[in-house]
Amino acid sequence: MADTAHTHILSTENLYASYGSTTVLHGVSLAVRSGEVLCLSGPNGSGKSTLLSLMAGIVPDSLRIDSAGRQPSFDGVQLSECSRKQNALHIAYMIQDEQSAWNYTARDVVLTGRYAHTVSGLYSQCDRDVTDSVITAMGLEAIAERRIFSLSGGEAQKIRIARALAQEPDMLLLDEPVANLDFSYQAELLTLVAQLAHTKNLGVLVSIHDLNTAARFADRLALLPRNGACITGTVEDVLTAENLSAAYDARFGVFRHPVYGCPQVYTTSAGPVQNDGVTDTVEGYVRLPPEDHVSPPEDVLTELPRL
Amino acid sequence: MKRTDRTQKAGFAVSAALLLILLVCSFVSSLLFGAERINVRDVFVRTGGDPFARIILVNLRLPRSLLAALAGMLLAGAGAAFQLFFRNPLAEPGIMGISSGATLGAVAAGSFGAVPVFWNILSPVNTGAFFGALISGMLVTSLAGKRTGSSATVALLLCGTALGTLYSAFTSIILLLRDRELHAMYVWMLGSFSGRGWNELRFIAVPAVLAIFLLTLSSLPLDLMAGGERTAASLGVDIRKLRLLVMTAGALAASSAVCAGGTIGFVGLIAPHIVRRIFGAKSRALVPLSMAAGAVLMLVSDTLARTVAAPAEIPVGVITSLLGAPFFISLIFSDKGLRNG
Amino acid sequence: MKLHYRLPLFFLLTLCASVPASADTASEAAKSNKETVLAFAEKPARRIVSLSPAATEILCAVGAFSQIAACTDFCDYPRNVKTLPTVGGFDGKTLSIEKILSFKPDLVYATRGMHDYLVGTLRSYGIRVYVSDASHVSDVLAEIGDMGTVTGHTAEGLAVQKHIMSVLDAVRVKVQGKKTPSVYWEIWNAPYMSAGKESFMNDLVSQAGGTNIFGDMEQAYPLVSEETIVTRNPDVIIIPDMEKQTLQSIQQRSGWNTIHAVQNGRVVFINADVTARPGPRIADAVLMLAKAIHSDLSFDGIR
Numbered sequence: 001m002a003d004t005a006h007t008h009i010l011s012t013e014n015l016y017a018s019y020g021s022t023t024v025l026h027g028v029s030l031a032v033r034s035g036e037v038l039c040l041s042g043p044n045g046s047g048k049s050t051l052l053s054l055m056a057g058i059v060p061d062s063l064r065i066d067s068a069g070r071q072p073s074f075d076g077v078q079l080s081e082c083s084r085k086q087n088a089l090h091i092a093y094m095i096q097d098e099q100s101a102w103n104y105t106a107r108d109v110v111l112t113g114r115y116a117h118t119v120s121g122l123y124s125q126c127d128r129d130v131t132d133s134v135i136t137a138m139g140l141e142a143i144a145e146r147r148i149f150s151l152s153g154g155e156a157q158k159i160r161i162a163r164a165l166a167q168e169p170d171m172l173l174l175d176e177p178v179a180n181l182d183f184s185y186q187a188e189l190l191t192l193v194a195q196l197a198h199t200k201n202l203g204v205l206v207s208i209h210d211l212n213t214a215a216r217f218a219d220r221l222a223l224l225p226r227n228g229a230c231i232t233g234t235v236e237d238v239l240t241a242e243n244l245s246a247a248y249d250a251r252f253g254v255f256r257h258p259v260y261g262c263p264q265v266y267t268t269s270a271g272p273v274q275n276d277g278v279t280d281t282v283e284g285y286v287r288l289p290p291e292d293h294v295s296p297p298e299d300v301l302t303e304l305p306r307l
Numbered sequence: 308m309k310r311t312d313r314t315q316k317a318g319f320a321v322s323a324a325l326l327l328i329l330l331v332c333s334f335v336s337s338l339l340f341g342a343e344r345i346n347v348r349d350v351f352v353r354t355g356g357d358p359f360a361r362i363i364l365v366n367l368r369l370p371r372s373l374l375a376a377l378a379g380m381l382l383a384g385a386g387a388a389f390q391l392f393f394r395n396p397l398a399e400p401g402i403m404g405i406s407s408g409a410t411l412g413a414v415a416a417g418s419f420g421a422v423p424v425f426w427n428i429l430s431p432v433n434t435g436a437f438f439g440a441l442i443s444g445m446l447v448t449s450l451a452g453k454r455t456g457s458s459a460t461v462a463l464l465l466c467g468t469a470l471g472t473l474y475s476a477f478t479s480i481i482l483l484l485r486d487r488e489l490h491a492m493y494v495w496m497l498g499s500f501s502g503r504g505w506n507e508l509r510f511i512a513v514p515a516v517l518a519i520f521l522l523t524l525s526s527l528p529l530d531l532m533a534g535g536e537r538t539a540a541s542l543g544v545d546i547r548k549l550r551l552l553v554m555t556a557g558a559l560a561a562s563s564a565v566c567a568g569g570t571i572g573f574v575g576l577i578a579p580h581i582v583r584r585i586f587g588a589k590s591r592a593l594v595p596l597s598m599a600a601g602a603v604l605m606l607v608s609d610t611l612a613r614t615v616a617a618p619a620e621i622p623v624g625v626i627t628s629l630l631g632a633p634f635f636i637s638l639i640f641s642d643k644g645l646r647n648g
Numbered sequence: 649m650k651l652h653y654r655l656p657l658f659f660l661l662t663l664c665a666s667v668p669a670s671a672d673t674a675s676e677a678a679k680s681n682k683e684t685v686l687a688f689a690e691k692p693a694r695r696i697v698s699l700s701p702a703a704t705e706i707l708c709a710v711g712a713f714s715q716i717a718a719c720t721d722f723c724d725y726p727r728n729v730k731t732l733p734t735v736g737g738f739d740g741k742t743l744s745i746e747k748i749l750s751f752k753p754d755l756v757y758a759t760r761g762m763h764d765y766l767v768g769t770l771r772s773y774g775i776r777v778y779v780s781d782a783s784h785v786s787d788v789l790a791e792i793g794d795m796g797t798v799t800g801h802t803a804e805g806l807a808v809q810k811h812i813m814s815v816l817d818a819v820r821v822k823v824q825g826k827k828t829p830s831v832y833w834e835i836w837n838a839p840y841m842s843a844g845k846e847s848f849m850n851d852l853v854s855q856a857g858g859t860n861i862f863g864d865m866e867q868a869y870p871l872v873s874e875e876t877i878v879t880r881n882p883d884v885i886i887i888p889d890m891e892k893q894t895l896q897s898i899q900q901r902s903g904w905n906t907i908h909a910v911q912n913g914r915v916v917f918i919n920a921d922v923t924a925r926p927g928p929r930i931a932d933a934v935l936m937l938a939k940a941i942h943s944d945l946s947f948d949g950i951r
Contacts, residue, residue: 058540061458088543095541101394101533102583102646108590112531116543121527123591147588149646167542342873358906363875366903430838491836494871501839501874504902618876619865620839 007034008170010055010091010203014069017050019062024050028230029069030222032171032203037194038232039214040207042224043248048207049096049175051224055205056093056173057082074171088116092164096175100148106159107144110135113166134165138192154185161189165196172196174206178213190217212264215239216257223247239263322586326599330376333606337372338364340610342617370504375609375623376602377508377515378500378567379574381560383601384522386575387582387594391529392553393460396645399576400561402464403447403554404471405440406572409565411474411481412439414492418485432495433507437566443470444558448551459550460536498571498624500609511563518563519598521556525549526594571624573631574604580638580645588646604630677760677779684755684776685794692800693755693776697735697748699766702927703757703780704729706792709808709928712799717751725921725929745769755798782926783868784851785934789813792928808928815931816855819938822945823857829883829941831858832909835869837893842872848926856937858884878903884941885909888920916940 011031017024024047032038032055042048053060055072057079065071072079074090092113100109113134114127135144140162143155151159157177164172174193178186190206194217197204208214214221221238223231225247231238244252244265251268339347341363349360382400389398400406416435447470451463482489528549531539536546564571578601579593586596608626615621638645695717698704704723707716718733735751736743745766748756756770760781767777778798782788789809796805833849835841843849844865853860861880862872885907887893895915904910918940923933939947 053537056541058537060537084540084545085543088541091541093537093541095535095537098534098538102391102588104530104533104588104590108530111590112542115527115531118527121524123527163542341875343875343879359879359881362878362903362906367874367878370902432838490869491841494836494839494841499839499871501871502837613873613875618862618873619867620871620873622839622871 007201008075008090008203009033010072010074010171010205012055012068012070012072014067015051015054015071016066016068017047017054018064018066020064023066023227024063025054026228028224030055030205030230030232032205034170034201034203035197036219037197037204037206037217038220038222039218040205040222040224041209041211041214043226044209046224046226046247048209048224052093052173052175052205052207053095056091057084057087058093085116088167088169090169091171091173092167092169093173094160094164094175094177096177096179098160103147103149105144106140106146106148106151107131107135109148109159110144110162110166113163116167130168131166134162138162138165154181154189157181157185157189161192169202171203171205174204176207176209179209186213193217211239211244212257215262215264216260235263239265319586319589319592323592323596326585326596326603330599330603330606333603333610334372334376337375337606337610338368341368341613342620367504370508371500371609372606374503374508374567375500375605377511378564378571379578379601379603379605380598381515381518381564381567381601382571382575383578383597383604384519384594385557385560385564386601387579387597388522388525388529388553389557389575390579391593392532392549393464394532394535396580397576399573400557400564401471401570401572401575403444403467403557404469404474405444405467405558405561406565406570407471407474407478408443408446409436409440409562410496410570411478412436412442413495413565413569414478414481415439417492417495418481433503433510433566436569437510437562439474440562440565441558443474444554444561446470448554448558452547452551459547463550463554494622495569496624497622498569498627499612499620499622500568501620503567507567511566514559515563518556518560521552522560522594522598525552525556526591529553529594530590568605568623571605571627573627573635574601574608577631577635577638578604580635584638584643677781681778681794684778685797687776688755688798688800693798695751695753696755696757696799697751697753698723698757699735699743699763700757700759700780700925701725701921702782702925703759705925705927705929706795707757707799709804710792710796710799710801711804712795712801715799717753718748749773749775757795780926783846783848785816785855785930788926788930791926812928812931816934819856819934819947822947823938823942826857826942826945828857828859830861830880831884831886831941832861832877832880832882833886835888840872840874840877841869842877844868844870849923852923852930852933852937853886853941855934856941858937858941874903878907881907882909883912883914885915886937886940887915887917888923889917893917914940914943 009031013029015025015028028051030038030051040048040052050060050063057072059065059080074087079087111123111127111131114123114130117127118124135141138158138161140158143151143159148156148159161177172193177193178189181189190213193204193206196202197219215235218235220232221235223238223243225231231243231247239254241252241254253266253268254263255266256262257264343359343363345360345363346357347360347364349357350364385400386398389400389402390396392398393402413432413436416431447463447467450466451459482492528539528544531542531544532549540546579597581600581604582589582593582596586592589596604627605623608630609623612621612623612626692715694715696707696712696715697717698707698719700720701723704716704719705725707713708726708729713728716729716732718735719729721734721736723729723732723734733751735747743763743766748766748770753775756766756775756777758767758777758779760779763779767779770777778794780791782791789812792808792812793805796802796808831853833843833853835843842862843860844862844867846866846868850860850863861877861882862870865872885898887898895913898915899905899910909915918936922929922936935947
């Protein structure tokens with residue numbers, strides 16, 4: 001059950017995992033706490049999806065965990081020791097590009113989020129009430145009775161988030177939830193997710209390959225390179241030219257977002273990095289010192305959806 | 308949107324009630340119609356009246372109709388469960404090679420006569436069919452269980468297909484060597500309830516009820532499979548346990564159905580699609596509704612099998628194929644397609 | 649899965665295809681048989697390959713045992729045929745033409761419906777084929793006569809014919825004027841299969857002084873409804889001993905205890921080999937049947 005007072009932690013330490021002979025996770029340490037949004041970024045093939053899946057307690061096919069200081073655990077309890085239902089009570093996990101096999105109604109899809117709470121094999125009135133409240137809270141009444149094949153990508157994604165919320169979890173794990181969506185949906189969904197983290201005390205771990213989007217919405221950032229340990233910290237600490245160049249094998253520059261004030265990145269070349277550590281300044285993008293943080297204008301704020 | 312929810316619920320209730328009424332009607336008409344005309348009143352009068360009326364209705368048609376309805380329920384329930392578990396609208400009970408295994412068991416038992424009449428209740432052929440289905444179901448489940456995760460499901464399907472082909476080959480070999488039984492076995496393979504009744508009901512009662520119970524139990528988690536195995540796992544489904552549950556229930560259901568009426572095709576495949584057509588893609592209720600639809604389908608087919616060419620009988624498997632194939636083709640070409648309601 | 653989808657469709661197709669097809673080949677077969685017999689009138693066949701147990705029995709009955717080059721695995725009567733080399737099983741599908749040819753036959757004795765596809769090929773090699781098509785006792789008699797001519801044992805052929813006819817006549821005399829019991833001949837019990845008008849069994853029953861309850865059905869071996877069996881209430885039930893049934897198991901069949909035959913214990917288990925083979929032993933078959941059907945009559949003295 002969701003707990004607004006308590007602080008939970010989903011963490012793993014020094015995790016090594018491989019598919020066959022290929023090592024995919026090299027000593028990854030990661031911790032997600034209640035009330036914060038931790039964005040996970042990294043190049044393709046760095047193992048973001050694998051890591052996310054493991055943090056949800058689901059071991060992907062033919063993956064072998066080689067060793068770990070601590071395997072993924074929720075509040076100290078190892079996920080692999082608990083049953084699926086027990087894990088589902090605390091952790092909600094959305095995979096990338098989910099396709100539904102059957103044309104269920106949106107409401108039925110959200111209701112399935114209550115499965116972990118069922119005992120007798122039937123959904124109770126309480127389950128239906130929770131479903132209703134989640135749908136209402138997210139403003140999805142209009143599409144609740146429609147069939148999911150008829151929903152747009154963004155609408156379907158919102159339904160899946162509603163399903164995840166119906167689980168009443170403590171942790172929300174999202175694998176590239178906005179990768180194929182329009183800009184408007186991207187902002188809307190991620191703002192919603194951030195609000196959930198802050199107001200409902202959810203711990204959110206979301207993998208976003210777009211660094212700039214990640215930087216905008218993250219409280220903390222985790223950068224997962226292809227062959228190496230995970231770099232975690234605040235957005236300011238992680239998003240440096242050195243870290244990025246090492247992780248992505250390209251030259252980066254960092255600037256400050258003119259409206260939101262968070263660090264944003266740009267690439268200067270696709271080739272390998274010369275180890276000079278100098279960041280470039282490109283005309284038109286003004287690199288502001290940290291203390292000259294500009295707060296976004298009022299009217300921009302009011303455009304964001306209220307929940 | 309409480310009002311829409313309620314009207315939807317009402318619509319569902321009405322359709323479900325109609326389906327049940329249809330089930331009762333088809334059962335009653337299977338008792339009333341057959342190769343021989345009977346006057347129903349003769350059944351209930353004590354003296355006078357046609358003596359055969361009661362015999363035909365109570366001793367012959369009643370157990371046969373019960374058996375047909377039960378077989379229809381089992382095949383349709385297993386078909387629905389398999390379609391949901393494999394997320395495939397083409398899945399049906401025979402998918403694991405179970406039907407071929409049943410045929411092999413029946414042919415082997417019938418040809419070699421090694422199996423003694425099971426507890427003096429069943430013929431060797433029926434007993435062989437039952438255990439052939441059960442063993443092949445268990446075999447493929449245990450083979451595929453050697454792998455974990457979603458590759459186990461793929462392994463299940465591939466193993467089932469491969470083993471099914473193997474069983475068919477063995478069946479053909481046996482039939483070629485023992486060609487005296489050729490004609491009779493080919494007719495058996497077409498599926499028929501002729502000559503089956505109380506004995507078969509008694510034999511399959513336990514596994515059939517168990518299968519129906521397990522299938523209904525798996526209704527809820529099966530819905531969650533729609534988004535894939537990983538999503539289902541994240542929502543709390545133990546995939547390994549569900550796979551075992553569904554495969555066991557499916558094997559028991561298919562074995563019992565094969566014992567009841569031989570290998571009858573299409574019922575397990577199209578009953579869930581009929582339900583989807585009427586109710587839309589219905590969460591939670593597909594398995595029990597399919598069972599009702601399957602019973603109706605089987606009863607209607609068996610009644611037709613007994614009446615269309617009277618006094619000769621057409622094997623019921625021929626009727627289900629004649630009805631099922633065109634319907635399925637029409638589904639494929641319809642606007643809604645196979646995954647839709 | 650695939651097997652039982654294809655089968656019903658094939659069943660339908662063959663049903664449609666066989667109706668026009670069978671009519672033709674029947675008269676054609678008779679004509680070519682006549683030609684075959686004529687061909688051997690001068691020089692009898694010396695190396696005959698027999699493709700059915702009945703055929704083997706006929707050849708032995710007319711005294712042509714030494715002229716049989718090979719027979720089938722199922723040929724077992726008279727005893728000495730077991731020493732003969734074999735070409736395989738009864739069914740056309742398990743026979744190999746090469747194996748047949750290896751015996752260098754001048755005549756192949758086949759059965760219509762079983763060995764049809766071999767006929768054309770064998771004839772193209774210049775081997776004569778005699779196609780047996782016995783759905784009536786009279787057909788069998790004619791066949792015996794033909795085989796007598798073909799093997800140069802015309803006299804023995806006539807003698808066998810005479811003997812059979814005398815037995816049949818004697819039986820006919822005995823049952824004349826008596827009540828004709830209705831008979832249900834069970835070929836298979838799940839699903840129920842009986843013998844219809846075109847079947848050999850049907851004629852046997854008539855010769856034995858009974859009436860086949862399914863004699864009105866056109867097909868040779870129709871699937872029949874249990875209800876009809878009960879309603880037509882046969883006086884005698886005949887079951888081939890292959891089925892491994894007993895009187896008890898018949899009595900246990902739901903609803904069958906109202907059938908006269910079951911009530912009176914008139915359930916006869918017969919030797920399937922003798923009654924299924926349209927060969928020289930049909931006289932024995934008819935006698936056996938007559939005794940079973942007319943249990944009140946005495947058939948002593950007829951052999």
